[in-house]
Amino acid sequence: MLVIGIAGGTGSGKTTVAKSIITKLGSTNVTLISQDNYYLHHSGLTFEERERINYDHPRAFENTLLLQHLNMLKSGQPVDIPVYDFSTHARSQETIRIEVKPIVLLEGIHVLTDEDLRGALNIKVFVDTDPDVRILRRLTRDINERGRSLQSVFDQYLTTVKPMHDAFIEPSKKYADIIIPEGGENQIGISLLTILTERYMTDRAANYEIG
Ligand SMILES: Nc1ncnc2c1ncn2[C@@H]1O[C@H](COP(=O)(O)OP(=O)(O)O)[C@@H](O)[C@H]1O
Numbered sequence: 001m002l003v004i005g006i007a008g009g010t011g012s013g014k015t016t017v018a019k020s021i022i023t024k025l026g027s028t029n030v031t032l033i034s035q036d037n038y039y040l041h042h043s044g045l046t047f048e049e050r051e052r053i054n055y056d057h058p059r060a061f062e063n064t065l066l067l068q069h070l071n072m073l074k075s076g077q078p079v080d081i082p083v084y085d086f087s088t089h090a091r092s093q094e095t096i097r098i099e100v101k102p103i104v105l106l107e108g109i110h111v112l113t114d115e116d117l118r119g120a121l122n123i124k125v126f127v128d129t130d131p132d133v134r135i136l137r138r139l140t141r142d143i144n145e146r147g148r149s150l151q152s153v154f155d156q157y158l159t160t161v162k163p164m165h166d167a168f169i170e171p172s173k174k175y176a177d178i179i180i181p182e183g184g185e186n187q188i189g190i191s192l193l194t195i196l197t198e199r200y201m202t203d204r205a206a207n208y209e210i211g
């Protein structure tokens, strides 16, 4: 199984890049997993307490479960991954079944910051988009899709999103094999990744396999 990690700041276009690759290759051979599904649950906290959590710190995620699921997929077992509800800041009761496919695209803000997670990736990608573009995209998305107010997006951006991006996410770019400027607009970058993936599918014995 080939695992491609797609990191980058919030709103950089990680999901858009991943979905473009799936559109080009078809969903039969490629599956998408978002690190966001592995946000810690915090069942003992009230909504107000959950609202104040720093969701941009690397330790906000249950990466051990994510790694366990990647290992199960690699050994041929399907997995039931958590579903995360951004409007309640909690995992929902449901899970999603992920079947075994030859290619896994793993996208998330911190897929390159964690050493163990990096070790599970065959190709490491960083989507590099200017902060002003990212915050504008995030503002629109969080208000339209994640139940946020304008003020809450401002406050969260300044108190946690930007400081954590500067401290952890931007420095993780150095681990990338491929940097894709401007995300979904970069058709050449997306085509490059698609070609690499196609090549893997036609030659499973290629050098990408981790020992
Ligand atoms: N090139 C683009 N032009 C316009 N809007 C975009 C572009 N890329 C992404 N978006 C929008 O910006 C938001 C964040 O993009 P997304 O791919 O989900 O980023 P990420 O997964 O990095 O947070 C989404 O609403 C998406 O539709």
Ligand SMILES: Nc1ccn([C@@H]2O[C@H](COP(=O)(O)O)[C@@H](O)[C@H]2O)c(=O)n1
Pocket (backbone or CB within 6 Å): 009, 010, 011, 036, 039, 055, 056, 085, 086, 088, 089, 090, 108, 109, 161
């Ligand atoms: N309860 C939560 C959990 C996470 N976030 C924000 O999501 C961002 C990561 O998702 P992207 O799709 O934008 O990569 C991250 O920056 C968190 O701030 C949230 O707002 N609430």
